[in-house]
Amino acid sequence: MYIRKLSLLNFKNIAQADLELAPGINCFTGRNGAGKTNVIDAVWYLSMCKSALAMTDGQSVRHGEKFFMLNGEYLSDGGRRETVTCSFRRGGGGKTLKRNGKEYERLSEHIGLVPAVIVSPADAFLVSDAADERRKWLNSFISQNDRGYLDALIRYNHALAERNRLLKQLRNPAQGELLEVFDMQLETHGEVIHAKRAATIRRLGPVVARYYRTISGDREQVELSYRSELNDRPLGDLLAASREKDIANQFTTSGIHRDDMTMKIGGYPLKKYGSQGQQKSFLIALKLAQHAIIAETAGERPILLLDDLFDKLDAARLSALIGLVGDGSFGQIIISDCNHARLTSILDGCGVRYALFGVEDGTVTETHRNDGTCDEADR
Numbered sequence: 001m002y003i004r005k006l007s008l009l010n011f012k013n014i015a016q017a018d019l020e021l022a023p024g025i026n027c028f029t030g031r032n033g034a035g036k037t038n039v040i041d042a043v044w045y046l047s048m049c050k051s052a053l054a055m056t057d058g059q060s061v062r063h064g065e066k067f068f069m070l071n072g073e074y075l076s077d078g079g080r081r082e083t084v085t086c087s088f089r090r091g092g093g094g095k096t097l098k099r100n101g102k103e104y105e106r107l108s109e110h111i112g113l114v115p116a117v118i119v120s121p122a123d124a125f126l127v128s129d130a131a132d133e134r135r136k137w138l139n140s141f142i143s144q145n146d147r148g149y150l151d152a153l154i155r156y157n158h159a160l161a162e163r164n165r166l167l168k169q170l171r172n173p174a175q176g177e178l179l180e181v182f183d184m185q186l187e188t189h190g191e192v193i194h195a196k197r198a199a200t201i202r203r204l205g206p207v208v209a210r211y212y213r214t215i216s217g218d219r220e221q222v223e224l225s226y227r228s229e230l231n232d233r234p235l236g237d238l239l240a241a242s243r244e245k246d247i248a249n250q251f252t253t254s255g256i257h258r259d260d261m262t263m264k265i266g267g268y269p270l271k272k273y274g275s276q277g278q279q280k281s282f283l284i285a286l287k288l289a290q291h292a293i294i295a296e297t298a299g300e301r302p303i304l305l306l307d308d309l310f311d312k313l314d315a316a317r318l319s320a321l322i323g324l325v326g327d328g329s330f331g332q333i334i335i336s337d338c339n340h341a342r343l344t345s346i347l348d349g350c351g352v353r354y355a356l357f358g359v360e361d362g363t364v365t366e367t368h369r370n371d372g373t374c375d376e377a378d379r
Helices: 036-048 121-128 131-145 147-167 173-216 235-241 243-249 276-298 315-325 340-350
Strands: 002-011 014-020 025-029 067-075 081-089 094-099 116-119 222-227 260-265 303-306 333-337 354-360 363-369
Touching (some): 002 036, 014 036, 014 363, 025 340, 036 067, 036 116, 036 333, 116 276, 121 131, 131 147, 131 260, 147 173, 147 243, 173 222, 173 235, 173 276, 173 315, 222 276, 235 243, 276 303, 315 340, 333 340
Parallel strands (some): 025 354, 116 303
Antiparallel strands (some): 002 067, 067 081, 081 094, 222 260
């Protein structure tokens, strides 16, 4: 899958941009705050119906404007054409998403149509923050491939919210039979979620290790595993055993909403023993593994978004990464970086083809393309 044309209107600091992207590597360079990440976020918005950053739809509207609109024209690996339009209007208009001119009834119906994988500085939270961030990433990943998983997750979270609301009203264990209907729902949907998460992590682990070895020059060994109470006991048993504690605490203390991914380097926790470069390399390997599995499962290569690529990576790891993703097997790649000379030097050194765009104060201009075509600057 690749995005052929991308149009932005009143999106963050970009008043208007109409871009023709290359099917391979596309690079956006400019100073910090120029708007490079906003272009990448626009592509993510069109895939996932929301920002990749911690921003609301309203915060994505350009200052002084009332709405934003994004439009992408896509070509799938199998030759299928798709047009996706996402718009948001302040003051009650809300968000709409259209596929080929037809509005979706539910935004969740769109997830997976134009798959994307993003690597950004915000990924550091997957290592440093609580398990909640890792669960969010895992949920997003699996949902792009598996609509049944997304449906189970929505139903589980609804039942969990209702159970927690009921727990706040109960005063003693004798009233616990009222929880049984929610326990049954949690068990039904939770077991589905657990099984699919466990299978995904088992599949991810060896691929992450392989990509990490390439990026690091085979200097360290890494591991990825899945931690869940359901690895040892069925969810129904866990909920029954924790019922009195749940009533006392007024929330559900057992379930798949407490799961986590464990990341290790050299047999030790990555968070404590990995350097910043090692952590970034692990996260890139994780995202490349995600890309590979989506491509294999869906038969469609996701768009790979590499935001602020040089953050915390040394030259050797960067060159290894560009060599890895630049051979064409990953499909379309969109890269942002603030150092034009450094990025083009590495790309040229690896002998890859790319299109180059400059970004300045929200204005995006194509400056170079060496994929067999040329623009005015090259004539």
